Amino acid sequence: MKNERKRGVVCNTVFVMVAISLGVLSFGLSGCSRKPVDAVLVGERPVIFPDYREVTIPVNIAPLNFRVEEEDMRRCYISLEGENGDVLEYAGGNSIRIRPKAWKKLLAGNVGKSISVNVFTQSTGSGWNAWQPFKMYVSRDSIDSHLVYRLIEPGYEKWHIVGIYQRDLESFEEKPVIKNDMVGYNCMNCHAFCGGDPGRMMFHMRAANGGTYIVSDGNVQKLSTKTDQTISNLTYPYWHPSGKYIATSVNDIKQFFHAVKGKKMEVFDLESDVVVYDVEKKAILSAASVITKDAYETFPSFSPGGEWLYYCVAPALAMPASYDSIRYAICRVAFDVDKGRIGSLVDTVVCGDIHSASFPRISPDGRFLMYTETAYGQFPIWHKDAEIRMIDLKSNQQIDMSVVNSDDTESYHSWSTNSRWTVVSSRRDNGVYTLPYIAHIDEQGNPSKPFMLPQENPDMYDYFLYSYNLPELVNGEVTVSPYAIQDVALNGEAEQVVFITYPQMKTR
Amino acid sequence: MLLFFAVGCFLFFELNYRYWYRFMEQYSLFLLTGDYFIGLLRQPGGVTEYITSFVTQFFCFPFFAAVFLALFLSGIGGLFGLFLRRCGIQVPVVVAVLPVFLFWLYPVESVASVLAVFFGVLSAVVYSYCGRWAPRCVVGVLIVLVVYLVAAPAHLLAAVLIGVYEFCVGRSGRRFGVVAGMLTWAVVLPVIAMRTIYVIPVREAFFSKHLYHPEYPLPASFWYIWCSFPLMALAAYALRKRGRLFKKEGVDFVVLLLLLLIVMGGFIVYKRHPLEQAYRYDWYARQQQWDRIVRHAGEHPARDKDALVYVNLAYGHEGRLNEALMRYPQVGEEGFIPHDPKTRLGLIEASEVSWLVNHINAAQRFAFVGVLSSERCVQPRLMKRLVEACLVNEEYEAAGKYIKILEKTLFYRSWAKEQRAFFNPEKAAGADWIVEKRRYSPVTDNAHDVTIALPSALAFLIDDHPDNRRAFEYGMGYLLIYKDLGAFMYYMNQMKERGERFPVLYQEAICIFYAAMEKNPEAFASFGIDPEVYQRFQGYLSQHRTLSPALLAKQYGDTYYYYAQFVQPPKRPNR
Structure with a gap:
């Protein structure tokens, strides 16, 4: 072949490839303006996954990509029309991916307004159908920029790959905070942040390189937290807003497996107490702890001002025989920040006579107490009846949270730092894998329909075999390097925490 | 070259x-x-x-x-x-x-x-x-x-x-x-x-x-x-x-x-793989070719516990466990199900045995652990079991998730598509295997782990459904292997009350029980012992002191009374 001819073949090939690429790009990304004409009106809203119909979304959320669930669908056309007149269009397959820049512009131009989503579908061998439009409401309240969660196989007794990850809610970027394959395939759990500050966090590792890890100002501490006076290592934590203390439970946790349909597994405590750890003194303070023999205390949290210590408590029934009759109440006790001690009067905030309550979390504005309610016990993740409840602490009235709940498990929840958003762990999608749902809570406590954490590929959840565990909203990126944590875990010596009884505290 | x-x-x-x-x-x-x-x-x-x-x-x-x-x-x-x-x-x-x-x-x-x-x-x-x-x-x-x-x-x-x-x-x-x-x-x-x-x-x-x-x-x-x-x-x-x-x-x-x-x-x-036999049986089990396991085991005795679990499982599926139990060496509980399994094969076996005896939750649990403990956190065969368990338990969303994954494979796709039909309650009610599993699903909740406390877990299954034949055979097999004839007779009396016919193995055990422990050996007559079994037992009683051990083993080695008298029961696993 002559050189000229070779050049011609190459040029033609390049031209064809460029043309095809441009065609694909224009069709798939920017969409097209070929709004179907003569579409038949369908009197229903389209079924989409995730279900983003009629949800309230923060202005700074990543694109809510979704998939149209229509059988035999060949093509679809979608337009997102803001009240300000901005329109985003898409035409192609059933999986809709919205360009981040255009999405940001659309949201920014419609703050406090709604976006109408019009879906047209065309099935094989038939014309276009126009579905009832649905709306997305763009809230004026922004959400914290990052969500930190543990990804774990929702297993029974074995884990393989576990990691604590952070997701930028304004994009789709997910980064590991620490993964267990970097530290000997141990178990890591119970990450907690001080008032949503990504610079102050703690978590535990169990088994290999076990210990409690506290990250503060880029420094990583490794602590051994089992003392002679406490039942176990520190377990379920909650930071005091001052950052000086961490309230945690100490638990002797056991589990068993059910034999009957509808029930899988039970997690219960043989013993448990609530203790307060002094971050500066590296000590557990007896005067600030609730250690009793006749009751099980667990899942502590502080009020936003730090003057109250909330916790769950139940009478110390014989376990596991009474596993299905033990019910936890939510109580609170005054906490003296300066002296590091609790008061003697205990208030019952939520009774545990009919239902059992766990995970008490007060909104950062101090107005609302959100908790999980289940028929019994304090570990509701395997209880299908578990639901989110909320009390207005101003009026002491329950708020109707039915819009947030589902037929399946709702369990853990966390507040955004501006108190307007909550992230709820729910198994509503498939009953096995816990996924995070974000819900708006207005100033009066009225919740909106929650929406699933958006992903770049809406099919991602279909093939994802991990649970999002303990989703915590934080107002920035966790900047400590995973390798720094790894280094401390592998090479650092765990510092032993001490237990200080009250007289010792006075003399210090 | x-x-x-x-x-x-x-x-x-x-x-x-x-x-x-x-x-x-x-x-x-x-x-x-x-x-x-x-x-x-x-x-x-x-x-x-x-x-x-x-x-x-x-x-x-x-x-x-x-x-x-x-x-x-x-x-x-x-x-x-x-x-x-x-x-x-x-x-x-x-x-x-x-x-x-x-x-x-x-x-x-x-x-x-x-x-x-x-x-x-x-x-x-x-x-x-x-x-x-x-x-x-x-x-x-x-x-x-x-x-x-x-x-x-x-x-x-x-x-x-x-x-x-x-x-x-x-x-x-x-x-x-x-x-x-x-x-x-x-x-x-x-x-x-x-x-x-x-x-x-x-x-x-x-x-x-x-x-x-x-x-x-x-x-x-x-x-x-x-x-x-x-x-x-x-x-x-x-x-x-x-x-x-x-x-x-x-x-x-x-x-x-x-x-x-x-x-x-x-x-x-x-250079052969030491577990080649167990892997062979696992393959047959995947294909539901239980008869091939039985045939192969007849020619090549089980060489390890894993293979033995599959042999017992195969006989269980064939409904012949009581007939064959004494024909090949048993090792006790771990020959029925692996003890607290952690290995790949062990978790599959635990799920298979649990499924056979209709302990759906346990089958689901071990399948789940088998999937996530694997190197790549995938195991299509156990995912199929998860689909089946979810369908039996009417957990359709979870079943749908696994089906969706399997539908994206080349070779599990068609099976997965077929399972979607069972989301329809009428179709599910027409599928024999779902009907059977639902019928024998546990009713009484209990915390017994089938791999750690097999007899207790089986006892609950049998008490809930005395006609759960698979669980019953495993349960009786366990009691006979460990010579727990007192508990065995408790179930035999129940069988008698239900008017059921006793398999030969059970008849032999009843014979030896009454001969050894009851003052009135004739009491077993009420159990409807077959004349052949009775005569052979009488022959054994008259000969067992006179025949040489080798001859006795040759003549009566496949009987329960020979096992009861001459074979040391296996040690129970540490709990």
Whole structure:
């Protein structure tokens, strides 16, 4: 072949490839303006996954990509029309991916307004159908920029790959905070942040390189937290807003497996107490702890001002025989920040006579107490009846949270730092894998329909075999390097925490 | 000679590791989705894993694994021979295939290892064809980079072989610089990747996580295999001027060929997988070919506990456990179900036995743990079990999730699609297996782990549904093996009240119970003992003191009364 001819073949090939690429790009990304004409009106809203119909979304959320669930669908056309007149269009397959820049512009131009989503579908061998439009409401309240969660196989007794990850809610970027394959395939759990500050966090590792890890100002501490006076290592934590203390439970946790349909597994405590750890003194303070023999205390949290210590408590029934009759109440006790001690009067905030309550979390504005309610016990993740409840602490009235709940498990929840958003762990999608749902809570406590954490590929959840565990909203990126944590875990010596009884505290 | 080696490879893997590779097929799940490809592409060695995963799904087909391994192993041998020639070392092919024999000595679970070695040697050969020194170095750097991304840790092998090549053919001044440079690049590259692209542990950055289970240390065989190539090349280089072993033309070839054939023959005959029988039974179990297990076990007694679990399971499925229980040696509880299983095979067996006795939650639990504890957190066969368990328990959303995943595979797709029909309650009510499982599902909740407290778990199943034949046979089998005749008779009385007929084994146990423990041996008459059983038992009673042990065993060795009197019951597992 002559050189000229070779050049011609190459040029033609390049031209064809460029043309095809441009065609694909224009069709798939920017969409097209070929709004179907003569579409038949369908009197229903389209079924989409995730279900983003009629949800309230923060202005700074990543694109809510979704998939149209229509059988035999060949093509679809979608337009997102803001009240300000901005329109985003898409035409192609059933999986809709919205360009981040255009999405940001659309949201920014419609703050406090709604976006109408019009879906047209065309099935094989038939014309276009126009579905009832649905709306997305763009809230004026922004959400914290990052969500930190543990990804774990929702297993029974074995884990393989576990990691604590952070997701930028304004994009789709997910980064590991620490993964267990970097530290000997141990178990890591119970990450907690001080008032949503990504610079102050703690978590535990169990088994290999076990210990409690506290990250503060880029420094990583490794602590051994089992003392002679406490039942176990520190377990379920909650930071005091001052950052000086961490309230945690100490638990002797056991589990068993059910034999009957509808029930899988039970997690219960043989013993448990609530203790307060002094971050500066590296000590557990007896005067600030609730250690009793006749009751099980667990899942502590502080009020936003730090003057109250909330916790769950139940009478110390014989376990596991009474596993299905033990019910936890939510109580609170005054906490003296300066002296590091609790008061003697205990208030019952939520009774545990009919239902059992766990995970008490007060909104950062101090107005609302959100908790999980289940028929019994304090570990509701395997209880299908578990639901989110909320009390207005101003009026002491329950708020109707039915819009947030589902037929399946709702369990853990966390507040955004501006108190307007909550992230709820729910198994509503498939009953096995816990996924995070974000819900708006207005100033009066009225919740909106929650929406699933958006992903770049809406099919991602279909093939994802991990649970999002303990989703915590934080107002920035966790900047400590995973390798720094790894280094401390592998090479650092765990510092032993001490237990200080009250007289010792006075003399210090 | 390479052809002989390829044929030897085929025979070796087909005859000795056929079921092992069929077993390993379950621990890979190739998905026809873009995200699956892109997810692997983002990992060091991910492309090799993608190819491995694609290839592995065909291992269920006859001869496929053996053909694949024969092709690639002989390919590695051929490429290595070519590499040696490029290095100026003229050696017989048998020398080039010597390192490949290590794959016979240490058969790998994942063919990713084979592919990675193949890519490593191939890249060294490609490098050796680059002419001039300067561009060759640039190509070398690029080759190491590409091979790292595609087939890590093959980049290490490639760099070392490139170093060997330069050592053999390069000019004296430059060659050490190239060797040092390539090795440094190969070592520094994963560190750069760790600090820029990936957040992964050091081992994964250097050696990829796909070759061996990342939770366990790299096996010594990894080092043997991977070091053998450069060491063999250097040894051949050192001995390159030794000339022929025999002076006469062609004798070397014949001797080496004979040696090769003898070594290969030895391997083929003597190197078998120790759990080959259990893997064979696992394969039959996957195909629901319980009769084949029974037939094979009749000719080849179970060699280990795993195989025995499958034999008992097969008889259980055939409804013949009570008939066959005394015909082959039993080891007690662990012959029925693995104790607190942690192994891959153990978790599958636990799920299979739980499914058989209709303990759906336990079957689901062990299937779940079996999936997530596997190297890649996938196990399509156990995912099928999860689908089945979810359908029985009416957990349709969860079933749908697993079905959706299986629908994205080549070979589980049609099965998965079929299961969707059972989301319809009417269809489900018409499926015999669902009806049966639902009918015998536990009613009384209890916390007994079927692998730790088998008798208690079975007792609940039997008490809930006395007509749960599978659980009943397992339960009675357990009691008889441990000679717990008191508890056994409790269930026999229940059977009697229900007016059921007693199998021969049970009749024999009733006979010995009344003869040994009850004052009135005639009381067993109310159990409807068959005249033949009664007469044989009477014969036994009259002869067991007079016959020699060997004769007694020959005549009565398959009876329960012989077992009760002469066989020591197995020790119960530690709880």
